[in-house]
Amino acid sequence: VTAVSPASPLRRDLTNAPLLAAARGQAPQHTPVWFMRQAGRSLPEYRKLREGVPMLTACFTPDMVAEVTLQPVRRHGVDGAILFSDIVVPLKAAGIDLDIVPGTGPVVADPVRDEDGVNALPELDPASLDPVAEAVGILVRELGDVPLIGFAGAPFTLASYLIEGGPSRHHERTKALMKARPDVWHALLGRIADYTLTFLRIQLDAGVDAVQLFDSWAGALSERDYREFVFPHSQRVLTGLAPAGVPRIHFGVGTAELLPAMREAGADVVGVDWRLPLDEAVRRLEAAAPDAPRPVVQGNLDPAVLFAGWDVVEREVRRIVAEGEAAAGHVFNLGHGVMPETDPNVLTRVVELVHSIR
Numbered sequence: 001v002t003a004v005s006p007a008s009p010l011r012r013d014l015t016n017a018p019l020l021a022a023a024r025g026q027a028p029q030h031t032p033v034w035f036m037r038q039a040g041r042s043l044p045e046y047r048k049l050r051e052g053v054p055m056l057t058a059c060f061t062p063d064m065v066a067e068v069t070l071q072p073v074r075r076h077g078v079d080g081a082i083l084f085s086d087i088v089v090p091l092k093a094a095g096i097d098l099d100i101v102p103g104t105g106p107v108v109a110d111p112v113r114d115e116d117g118v119n120a121l122p123e124l125d126p127a128s129l130d131p132v133a134e135a136v137g138i139l140v141r142e143l144g145d146v147p148l149i150g151f152a153g154a155p156f157t158l159a160s161y162l163i164e165g166g167p168s169r170h171h172e173r174t175k176a177l178m179k180a181r182p183d184v185w186h187a188l189l190g191r192i193a194d195y196t197l198t199f200l201r202i203q204l205d206a207g208v209d210a211v212q213l214f215d216s217w218a219g220a221l222s223e224r225d226y227r228e229f230v231f232p233h234s235q236r237v238l239t240g241l242a243p244a245g246v247p248r249i250h251f252g253v254g255t256a257e258l259l260p261a262m263r264e265a266g267a268d269v270v271g272v273d274w275r276l277p278l279d280e281a282v283r284r285l286e287a288a289a290p291d292a293p294r295p296v297v298q299g300n301l302d303p304a305v306l307f308a309g310w311d312v313v314e315r316e317v318r319r320i321v322a323e324g325e326a327a328a329g330h331v332f333n334l335g336h337g338v339m340p341e342t343d344p345n346v347l348t349r350v351v352e353l354v355h356s357i358r
């Protein structure tokens with residue numbers, strides 16, 4: 001896999017953007033805020049645009065990707081845009097037979113469960129991701145001074161979809177392969193890391209300002225297993241991105257026990273779900289790496305709190321901003337994605353509130 005090139009000539013100079021300042025651990029003008037899954041079904045304008053268009057078709061249609069990415073920026077005034085795409089897009093681009101089924105998520109026709117399956121995985125031709133690069137190109141022209149966050153799925157989370165064949169509660173086949181056939185496992189994760197690096201390199205070359213590696217389901221693992229079976233591959237991805245010089249955010253759900261390892265893998269910003277207060281997350285990160293720069297965190301409002309009424313939302317937002325002061329930088333976000341039934345007006349009010357606090 002080709003290395004990530006240093007600073008893309010297409011990248012804008014956004015030195016003072018609050019999101020990028022906070023990610024570097026420098027004092028931003030205000031606390032930056034964006035929401036995972038801010039583009040999507042919580043927005044009526046998204047539902048209208050997507051009517052009759054399958055998810056993966058949308059992901060390979062540059063104008064649509066750009067428009068959906070811009071919708072939450074216009075509506076909420078968030079400090080970051082996240083590229084509208086999906087973690088399975090590079091797998092689809094490689095020619096793996098999969099679909100995103102409404103109400104379910106990614107479904108893989110021929111799950112990968114043995115050595116033959118790994119050997120049969122196709123090469124990913126970077127040119128098959130041209131529509132993604134084109135969408136990024138439109139966005140960096142249209143976003144003004146709002147940073148664009150690129151993203152990819154981390155090797156473990158993508159492996160879970162490839163092995164299970166779809167969403168999984170317990171990841172039992174994934175863990176079974178990992179434990180019973182470590183050789184096959186490491187070969188598979190190496191192949192997936194190649195896909196992930198290619199997907200991110202294309203976004204970085206086209207000008208994204210930050211990247212987030214989603215290891216959404218890594219919290220299913222013990223720290224010991226994470227370090228042995230996952231860390232080397234995620235580390236290869238994150239350190240491979242270093243030459244681009246953009247902030248790298250590393251996120252997973254239920255990862256309280258994994259936060260130091262996820263940082264050590266090469267993250268500049270550590271995503272924290274809602275299970276751990278941010279000041280405790282910072283304490284754990286500092287205790288694990290006393291000589292490293294002070295940590296930067298992202299999170300961690302429980303997406304379900306958005307349904308509890310404004311008084312509750314306001315109290316929780318104020319608590320999280322206060323606890324985030326323990327970090328060298330805090331990017332306000334949810335602890336996981338916006339749920340489809342969320343009232344978008346509450347999200348807009350959260351942005352205004354966070355900006356008014358500091």
Ligand code: 1CP
Pocket residue numbers: 035036037038039040041054055082083084085086087088100102104105106151157166167168214216337
């Ligand atoms: O038709 C639709 O609207 C399908 C719903 C949908 C959407 C809007 C899916 C299917 N993916 C997306 C977009 C998407 N996926 C984004 C958009 C950018 C934004 O945040 O606004 C992002 C970042 C993703 C990444 C993604 N896809 C993750 C990691 C983030 C997370 O939520 O943990 C994961 C795990 C997926 C898989 C996936 N794709 C879609 C669904 C419903 C799922 C989850 C299925 C499951 O529970 O396993």
